[in-house]
Amino acid sequence: MNSVCPHDCPSACSLVVTVTDGHVAAVAGDPDHPFTAGVICGKVHEYAERVHSPLRVRTPLRRTGPKGSGEFARISWDEAIAEIVRRWRGIIAEDGAEAILPFSYAGTMGRIQYHAGHPFFHALGASRLDRTICVSTAYAGWRGTLGAVTGSDSEQMVGADLILLWGVNAAYTTINVMTLVKRARDRGARVVCLDPYRTRTARQADEHLMVRPGTDGALALAVMHVLIDEGRVDRAYVDRATVGYDRLAEHVRPYSPAAVASIVGLPAETITRFARLYGSTKKSFIRAGIGLSRHDNGGMTCRAIACLPALTGAYADANGGALLSSTDAFGLDLAVLERPDLMPRPAPRLINMIKLGRALTDARLAPPIRSLYVYNSNPAAVCPNQELVLRGLAREDLFTVVHEQVMTDTALHADLVLPATTSMEHMDLYKSFGHLYVQLAEPVIPRVGEAKPNWEVFGRLARAMGLTDPHFSKSEEQLIRELLASGDESVKGITLERLREERSIRLNLPRPYLPFANGAPTPSGKVEFYSGTFEALGLPPLPAYAPLVEGPENAELSRRYSLQCIVPPNRFFLNSSFSQSELLRARQKRPTVLVAPADAGARGIRSGDRVRVYNDRGAAVFTAEVTDDTRAGVAVIEGIWWHRFQAGGRGVNVLTSDRVTDLGGGPALHSNLVEIEPA
Numbered sequence: 001m002n003s004v005c006p007h008d009c010p011s012a013c014s015l016v017v018t019v020t021d022g023h024v025a026a027v028a029g030d031p032d033h034p035f036t037a038g039v040i041c042g043k044v045h046e047y048a049e050r051v052h053s054p055l056r057v058r059t060p061l062r063r064t065g066p067k068g069s070g071e072f073a074r075i076s077w078d079e080a081i082a083e084i085v086r087r088w089r090g091i092i093a094e095d096g097a098e099a100i101l102p103f104s105y106a107g108t109m110g111r112i113q114y115h116a117g118h119p120f121f122h123a124l125g126a127s128r129l130d131r132t133i134c135v136s137t138a139y140a141g142w143r144g145t146l147g148a149v150t151g152s153d154s155e156q157m158v159g160a161d162l163i164l165l166w167g168v169n170a171a172y173t174t175i176n177v178m179t180l181v182k183r184a185r186d187r188g189a190r191v192v193c194l195d196p197y198r199t200r201t202a203r204q205a206d207e208h209l210m211v212r213p214g215t216d217g218a219l220a221l222a223v224m225h226v227l228i229d230e231g232r233v234d235r236a237y238v239d240r241a242t243v244g245y246d247r248l249a250e251h252v253r254p255y256s257p258a259a260v261a262s263i264v265g266l267p268a269e270t271i272t273r274f275a276r277l278y279g280s281t282k283k284s285f286i287r288a289g290i291g292l293s294r295h296d297n298g299g300m301t302c303r304a305i306a307c308l309p310a311l312t313g314a315y316a317d318a319n320g321g322a323l324l325s326s327t328d329a330f331g332l333d334l335a336v337l338e339r340p341d342l343m344p345r346p347a348p349r350l351i352n353m354i355k356l357g358r359a360l361t362d363a364r365l366a367p368p369i370r371s372l373y374v375y376n377s378n379p380a381a382v383c384p385n386q387e388l389v390l391r392g393l394a395r396e397d398l399f400t401v402v403h404e405q406v407m408t409d410t411a412l413h414a415d416l417v418l419p420a421t422t423s424m425e426h427m428d429l430y431k432s433f434g435h436l437y438v439q440l441a442e443p444v445i446p447r448v449g450e451a452k453p454n455w456e457v458f459g460r461l462a463r464a465m466g467l468t469d470p471h472f473s474k475s476e477e478q479l480i481r482e483l484l485a486s487g488d489e490s491v492k493g494i495t496l497e498r499l500r501e502e503r504s505i506r507l508n509l510p511r512p513y514l515p516f517a518n519g520a521p522t523p524s525g526k527v528e529f530y531s532g533t534f535e536a537l538g539l540p541p542l543p544a545y546a547p548l549v550e551g552p553e554n555a556e557l558s559r560r561y562s563l564q565c566i567v568p569p570n571r572f573f574l575n576s577s578f579s580q581s582e583l584l585r586a587r588q589k590r591p592t593v594l595v596a597p598a599d600a601g602a603r604g605i606r607s608g609d610r611v612r613v614y615n616d617r618g619a620a621v622f623t624a625e626v627t628d629d630t631r632a633g634v635a636v637i638e639g640i641w642w643h644r645f646q647a648g649g650r651g652v653n654v655l656t657s658d659r660v661t662d663l664g665g666g667p668a669l670h671s672n673l674v675e676i677e678p679a
Contacts, residue, residue: 001016001017001019001444002014002015002017002030002441002444002503003015003017003423003424003441003444004110004423004428004440004441005044005423006107006108006109006113006422006430006441007043007044007106007108007109007577008105008106008134008577009109009173009174009434009574010173010174010177010325010326010432010433010434010435011036011174011175011176011434011435012109012430012432012433012434012435012439013029013033013036013039013040013041013044013176014029014032014033014035014036014439014504015027015028015030015036015040015044016028016031017424017444019444019445022445022446023048023051023052024047024048024051024052024424024444025048026048027040027044027046027047027048028040030504033437034155034437035154035155035176035432035434035435035437037176037179039176040175041172041175042572042584043572043573043574043577043578046583046584047424049582049583049584050405050422050581051422051425051448052448053405053406053581055407056405056448056449057404057405057406057407057418057420057451058448058450058451059074059075059419059449059450060074060076060080060416060417060419060450061073061074061075061417062075062080062083062415062416063414063415063416067393067394067395067396067400067412068393068394068412068413069412070407077418077450077452077460080418081460081461081464082464083416084401084416084464085464087371087399088100088124088371088465089465091399095368095370096125097124097126097127097348098125098126098127098349099127099368099369099370099371100121100124100126100127100370100371100372100373101127101129101351101369101371101373102121102129102372102373102374103129103356103372103373103374103375103379104129104131104375104376104377105131105133105134105353105376105377105382106134106376107375107376107377107378107577108376108428108454110423110426110428110430111334111428111429111430111431111483112337112427112428112429112454112455112476112479112480112483113376113426113454113455114376115334115338116375116454116455116457117454117458118338118339118340119337119338119339119342119458119469119471119472120458120461120462120467122338122339122340122342123339123342123462123467123469124467125343127349127369128347128348128349128350128351129351129353130350130351130352130353131353132352132354132664132666133353133382133383134290135290135293135325135327135433136664136665136666137294137298137661137663137664137665137666138288138290138292138293138299138302138324138325138664138666139324139325139327140302140663140664140666141298141299141302141304141306141663141664142302142303142306142324144306144528144531144533144534145307145310145522145528145529145531145543146306146516146520146521146522146527146528147521148328148515148520149324149326149327149328150323150325150329150515151323151324151325151326151515151516152285152315152321152323152512152513152515153323153436153509153512153513154176154180154287154323154435155180155435156285156321156512156513157180157184157287158180158183158184159187159283159318159319160189160284160285160320161189161190161281161283161284162191162278162280162281162284162285163189163191163192163284163285164192164193164194164284164287165181165191165192165193165195165201165287165289166194166286166287166288166292167194167195167216167288167289167290167291167292168195168201168289168290168291169195169199169202169289169291169569170287171199171200171201171204171571172200172569172571173569176434176435177287178204181204190206190277191204191206191207192205192208192209192274192277193205193207193209194208194209194216194219195209195210196211196212196566196631196634196636197210197566197594197630197631197634197636198210198628198629198630199568209266210265211264211265212263212264212265212631212633213295213548213551213564213566213634213670213671214295214548214551214564214670214671215264215265215545216264216305217297217300217304217305217545218255218260218263218264218545219260219264219271220301220307220543221252221255221304221543222252222255222256222257222259222260222275223271223274223275224248224252224255224304224307224308224311225252225253225255225256225257226257226271226272226275226276227278227279227311228248230276230279232275232276232279232312233279234312234313234316236313237310237312237315237316238310240518241310241315241516241517241518241519241526241527242310242526242528243524243526243527243528243529243530244528244529244530244531244541245529247530247542248307248530248543251542251543255545256268257269257271257272257275265631278308278312279311279312281312281320282312282313282314282316282317282320283314283317283319283320284309284312284314285314285321285322285323286308286309286321286323287322287323288322288323288324290325291568291569291670292305293661293666294666294669294670295661295668295671296546296548296550296659296661296662296668296671297546297548297661298661298662298666299661299663299664300540300543300544300545300663301545303543303663304543304545305322306324307527307529307543309321309322309516310527310529315517316516316517316518317514318512319512323434325434326435327433329490329507329509329513330432330487330490330491330507331487331488331489331490331491331507332483332484332486332487332491333483333487334483335486336482336486337479337483339469339471342469342471351369352660352665353379353383354383354384354658354666355658356379356383356392357385357386357387357388357390357391357392357658358385358388360372360388360389360393360395360398361388361391361392361395369392369398370397370398370399371398371401372393372399372400373400373401374400374401374402374403374410375402375403375404375420376454377410378408378409378410378575378576378577379393379410380408380409380410381408381409381579381640381643381651381653382575382576382640382653383653383658384653384656384657384658384669385617385656385657385658386617386618386650386651386653386654386656387617387618387650387654388658389653390413393410394413399415400413400414400415400416401414401416401417401418402414402416402417402418403418403457404417404418404419404420405419405420405421405422406580408580408642409576409642409643409644412644418452419448419449419450420451420452420454420457421447421448421451421452422448422451423441424443424444424445425443425445425446425447425448425451425453426443426453426455427440427441427442427443427476427477427480428440428441428476429483429484429499436507436509436513437504437505437506437507438484438491438494438499438504438505438507439499439503439504439505440496440499440500440504442500453476455476455479459472459473477496480496484496489508490507490508491507491508492508493508530542539663546662548668549659549668549671550657550659550668550671551671552564552633554673557673558673560673560675561615561616561673561674561675562633562673562675563599563633563635563674563675563676564633564671564674565613565634565635565636565637565655565672565673566634566636566637566670566672567637567652567653567655567656567669567670567672568636568638568639569638570588570638570639571588571638571639572584572585572588573588573639573640576640576642579639579642579645580642585641588639590622590623591621591622591623591637591641591646591647591651592622592623592624592625592638593611593613593622593623593624593625593636593637594625594629594630594635594636594637594638595624595627595676596626596627596628596630596631596633597626597628598632599633599676603676603677603678605624605626606626607624607626607627609623609624609678609679610622610623610624610647610678611676611678612676612677612678613637613655613675614674614675614676614677615655615672615674615675617654617655617657618650618655619648619650619654620646620648620650620651621647621648621650621679622637635674635676637652637655640653655674656669656672657669657672659671
């Protein structure tokens, strides 16, 4: 039976599911899907364990013990809905609907279930959630240069001469890209990985540039300097498709490799050689990762990288260009699902999700947040400034409802826990941010226990709360039809009936897909080296580099906390989604911090030692791995373990900051200074 991976990954893999006696027995990649090509990650290969997990929430539950204790009693759906309605009506009568806050993100990337709560909370008049935790910074930077978050088709990199895997550990986070990279290498392509530590992807590349964390923007500016200084620019493309070249040329003059070397931590000769390599061919494909945007300067970093293919003309080459995400290639009008028109006017307040801890604990917030409804997310594990989040979730006066598949750290703090379906149990439509295929998934097994999908639960809540808009009575099928009908030429002719027959359909886009071959959908209609929009907003109009707020340049803070700490994904978890798996936890072994030999020696730390990693925000316990896979001054903590599976009961996000980045309101999750000591 066919399905689609629902998780927050660019690959949106097409799946083949083996079902035995109503249970998922095995999950494999669809060998006939052009992008999946039969390959899926080890996480989803073991998906049966998640669907049938012993931690699976099977009935509605009401808390009977202290928050966080995991003490619950079974109740009925009718009782749960009635209690939510009673509590919410009381809160609205006393403090207004803004005292209610939804919290959700990408626990599922299916469009119907992802957006299911938006129209309900809009109609209710609840506080709005600014969903910034992942891509908002990167997307804001990319749009600053190109006007749209799209890029060359991933499949086109097979014909490239040079592939740059920039800030993306594809072997862990989008494994199908590595399939394409292998095919490109087999035909002679050179692969360069740019990453602040030696990842599994870096080990498979021809060259690894170990850039100091948060300095990729400076490196991109140095590459521009060399390209312009040495005449390695496609002037024909620049003249017809870009704006601001002369200003850019003047702007990057100070960013010589010699000037930038000490910033990025690479020899000037290496930077020059890399820039010349990039400028030697238009068949250069940059696959950029979202992670490099999770620094104080991350938006401008993405803006700078997006400029590079415009200088060489790679955007116009059938096998060149760049891709951060393909999300805007899908011309679907998501307002059909979100229904912003249901909001009262003026619109309710907007709360940035990365500031959840502050929103739940700030006594000055008026009205206070009195109820939290969580779905598609696990904020107790994934939000930055975690100690503050946990303090807020522990409030006895906070009425928290969690609609969830498994008993997460967040669910342990809930007053009510509602059982949610997995993607194997409900219908949904999937787009991708790594390829160009629309996909449909329908249930392959009966619902487990009393689980219900998001859309059904919000329909019940809408009726119980007296919301009468016809939208809340629509079926998933009807919503999918309306969403597909809302689209532009990219989805013309893609219908529910066709999807039921074909399961996966490529967008109506040309091959090769070159969205910036002759310009870009910016205000000027061109790729914007110089952005008048940014200038009007008081932002740097040209791609710029700024040192990190929390980095080595902060001399005062560095005296106390001398190690930069980055928190990239590990191999067997995706954010916190797979930490529930006993099998995958065993494969991941234990929460680990990678420490360079010089840093470990100075602190009397050896591989295998239990260590305490700490800063002003909190502390967590890890096992040290002393390795030259990271550079001196940089500690690496991969992946998000649930608190209860980590020694000391605290995970990595007690260390991360809820500071907002330069663009898009996203978090500087990788810009952390820490210290390490033997535990």
